[in-house]
Amino acid sequence: MTTQQAMQAVENIMIEVTKSDVKTLQDASRHILSAGGKRVRPRLVMLAYSALGGTDYIYAAPPAAAIELVHTASVVHDDINDHGVVRRGRPSVNAIWGRTFALLTGDFLFTKVYELMAPYKDLNIDLAEATVALVEGETLQAAAVKENNFTREIYHQIIERKTAALFKAAACIGAKLAHADQTIVEALGQYGYSIGLAFQIVDDILDLTADSAQLGKTSGIDLAQGRGYVAAYSHNGHQAAGVAEVVVEEADPMMSIKQRLLQGDAISEARMQARGLAQAAIAYLDVLPESQAKHELIELANMVVDRDH
């Protein structure tokens, strides 16, 4: 099994499972799916599976596709709440089809997760828990925005649930599909969890430093909504109240907040933490025998922190 073949199997399943005679659901689902995306989560499933000796990608691909659909559903719903108009370099589902259909498209993708996972009894509790965590993380984030209450601790709780939990589940599910021992499953889970945290920290840095064309999504949305994640790093764990003040003072509050953060050491500190997490993740892979897949898992950890989009 080459990784490319495995990932093609995942793509095929996602296209197949979103077939519907309800044209809007099929069109909107395939619009967001065919725009690509980094596919880090299903890649994690397939690489963990392969690194532990798995070779049957027809068997392993449906849970990998299900995990990507959980992420995709949450992205479609997130763009409703954030008024995101660009996603993966294309107009968002929300921008093209409007709120009602975007909401239903997200629901449709969530229901397709059940369908794909139905035959995998012992694994779907892992995915269920990670999906609950994802929704909880999104909710903690919305609550922190509303209450303008971002601390490092709250930021950590948010990214742990909204991102790291699903990365962890992806790696664990890949290992379990290969019938790995519990200690191996746990090590892979720690690998997934660590690169999940790193991935989100880098995402939030890029949201501050990159432009929309580079990101392929509306940049600065998180900050625009007062989400100053990275701001948490420049306040040493205290409430990022300064952010709100600037918003009131300045003609272009977005630029002003960006400048404050870019001038301070918040960004470099956050990037350093992400690198540390990626290194820790790679250390967890010591339990694996040498293989092409292990090599790619190491590369994946590095890519997560070195990427520019």
Added chain:
Amino acid sequence: MTTQQAMQAVENIMIEVTKSDVKTLQDASRHILSAGGKRVRPRLVMLAYSALGGTDYIYAAPPAAAIELVHTASVVHDDINDHGVVRRGRPSVNAIWGRTFALLTGDFLFTKVYELMAPYKDLNIDLAEATVALVEGETLQAAAVKENNFTREIYHQIIERKTAALFKAAACIGAKLAHADQTIVEALGQYGYSIGLAFQIVDDILDLTADSAQLGKTSGIDLAQGRGYVAAYSHNGHQAAGVAEVVVEEADPMMSIKQRLLQGDAISEARMQARGLAQAAIAYLDVLPESQAKHELIELANMVVDRDH
């Protein structure tokens, strides 16, 4: 097992499974759940199970709770799209917590369905398919509203998917939990499907004829959005274009549409159809031996069409 005990077990599971340290999700979920609702779907599961000899309601209650959570999640999301402010006699989740948290609460309830169904491998494909149908039905409905294209055929497709599919799954799952033969499962499925259609037709009639206090939800929402479901009955299968004309002409379009429909034979024709479906449903129960549960299934079919809220 008394039905009351079984239904109490379902309630307990729904409260237990919506426990979360993310206060908004727990509060909003329990707000909508504790408001009651008719609980027709889980009752269907438990009665079908019991009528086929099932006695272990600890085993049968989680899938019944999962089915009610699918319905509840869809109701919470529906109130976002419809701007519904009253639900089950209380302010809707949307009205209290706002759109962002309502969207996430619906997602949370959907994810709890996975969690509850995870151990029931052979049943969760039934629920997955019904949930897909529900989302497809909601989407067909939104599309028909947008295009002002309601015919009897489209109305039938909508209610079949958005309501009857889940009723059918509820009855099938109840029968399968009791390890019933395939022919019995199918007969119960037809029973569920028929009362599902009847239930939705009566819901749409009540939306026209009852007031909000009686319904416990914002009445006339469906019509207000141009949904003239029942209007399909007064146009003999042709497009209900007349509805849109009235909206433009009249000072209070809602009242005018209501009057048109109430004066014609649309309502009585739709109610007659609902009664016919309930009778057909009861006939499918002939495969069951006599029992208290069978008696209650017959009562349920009658209640569905005779209710005033």
